Amino acid sequence: MVSLDEVARAAGVSSATASRALSGRGHVSPATRQKVSEAAKALGYVVSSAASSLASGRSRSIGVITPDLHRWFFNSVLTGISDTLTRAGYDLTLYNVTSDPQLRREIFRAFLRRRRVDGVIVVALELDDWETEQLQGLGMPVAVLGGRPRQLPGMAIDDQGVTRLAAEHLLTLGHHEIGYIGGDQAFDMDYHVPTQRREGFNQALQAQGIDPAAAAARAADFTIEGGYDAAKQLFGAPGSSLTGLVAASDEMAIGAMIAAKDLGIQIPQQVSVVGVDGHELGTLFGLTTVDQHPVGQGRIAAEHILARVVGEGGEESDLPFELVVRSSTAAPAESGRSISEPSG
Template sequence: MVSLDEVAHAAGVSAATASRALSGRGHVSAAARQRVTEAAEQLGYVVSSAASTLASGRSRSIGVMIPDLHRWFFNSVLTGISDTLTRAGYDLTLYNVTRDVQLRREIFRAFLHRRRVDGVIVVALELDDWETSQLQELGLPVIVLGGALHDLPSMAINDQAVTQLATDHLLSLGHHGIGYIGGDQAFDVDYHVPSRRRQGFISALRSHGIAADESLVQSADFTIAGGYAAAKQLYGAPGNHMTGLVAASDEMAIGALLAARDMGVRVPQQMSVIGIDGHELGILFQLTTVDQQPVSQGRTAAEHMLRRVESDDKVTIELPYSLVVRGSTAFAAPDALEDTV
């Protein structure tokens, strides 16, 4: 097994310089760093994580707490975090924090306190006071992505604003009879995303002097199947005057597009559909969406975590989002306007 001394000798530097070059800590000239890196690659030297931890007092691993490994959004965020940490030479330790109370407490009571991480990124979880105190007692940097917890640094999109933007887009196209598919109560636990997005929908309508029609509102589970079932209920409602539909997630919006196809509702000629997320499947369905850039969210969280590990900087950020107009929305037809006025 190749030693650090052998790498240093091959690069023509001291062992201390070689260590700084490979760890990325401390001042090393660019030329010396390149010689050390090339020597390490040629000799097949791999930095010992145990030795690095002993020398630096750090594990070079970041813990990520996430509520669901099967959802597209969380996987996208995780991709952004993982890519950023890997490029910086950090490992990722994943904690799948489910609603199983016993398992959840074990993660906070024991797993985190093994101190195998240098910081923790909390993704879309609303923690109780005990869980928050457990994080604070670690004495490690913590960043909350997707909400705010007490005094912990956080970053999130404005869920009310993104839905208001989606609804405003349909209103700007002349749609007045606008339906809405939101998340049901089971999904309102963490940071109340469904209720905030619904409030954005209602606020946009009110700003145009329109009262929300409860007969045009359905709840679903943020899946394609759920959106499909909810949209069928809306499309088939007696006396339906709906010409536009806002879905609180792209997956539910895609379900609404599939329901429209099966029920003979033409999109966008008869029905304009918009979602929220920026799902990778959106372009295949020509879905207009408000892109919340989940991979970029993960990268941003990881970048700020690395800065906090190095310098203990604090952060509170509202994350960006953008309207992406595709073929699923269009101006309301004149006859539709007459029906909805």
């Protein structure tokens, strides 16, 4: 293994200067820094994380608490966090909070202190008062991604705004019979995302003088299979006249598109479908969506916590989203034919 002394000799500087040049701490001229960096690269020298931690007083690791490791959204957010931390020379320490209340309590009580980290990002997990106190007691930067708790910095998208935008897109195209697939009660615990998204859908309809209570709606579990089952119920209802459908997630929207195909319903000729997320499968299915940029959310959260770790602040911000129009939406057909009638 190449030592720091060997790098210093190759660069023609002292070991102390080489250490300052590679760590970024202390004054070193740009020319000297470049000379040391080139020598380290040529020799294959890797900075010792343990030595770096001792010198800086930091572990150069960020803890990330997430409630799920299997869903696409959480994987995408973790990708954005991991990429940003790696580029900054930080490790990621992952804590998966399961449905086991004892394990969840142990993570907040002991795990975060057992392996020292410089900051913590909590992903889409609503914290109770005791958990909040535990995080505050760590004495390090903490940020919540996917919610805005009262006592901790948070950043989130406007969950009403995303479905309002999706419904407004269909209304602007001329659709008036619009159905909705939202999350069921099991997903309403953390920051009430299903409730917020249904409220945004309702607001769009109310603004056009449409009674939201009259809109056909079904609950599902944010999966393709759940969206498929819910859409079959909506499309198969006797006398259904839906020409548009908003799903509170892209996976449910994709399930609805598959259900429509199985029922012989043409998209978008008979029914236009809009989702929310920006799922990677959306392009393949031609799905119009409100993209919430989950990888970008992870990057923003990581940049925020890193800025606070080095004492530069780190501003809270509303997370961006945008409508991406593809082939699953179009103006309604003028024939007024019920979707329960076979096509062509």
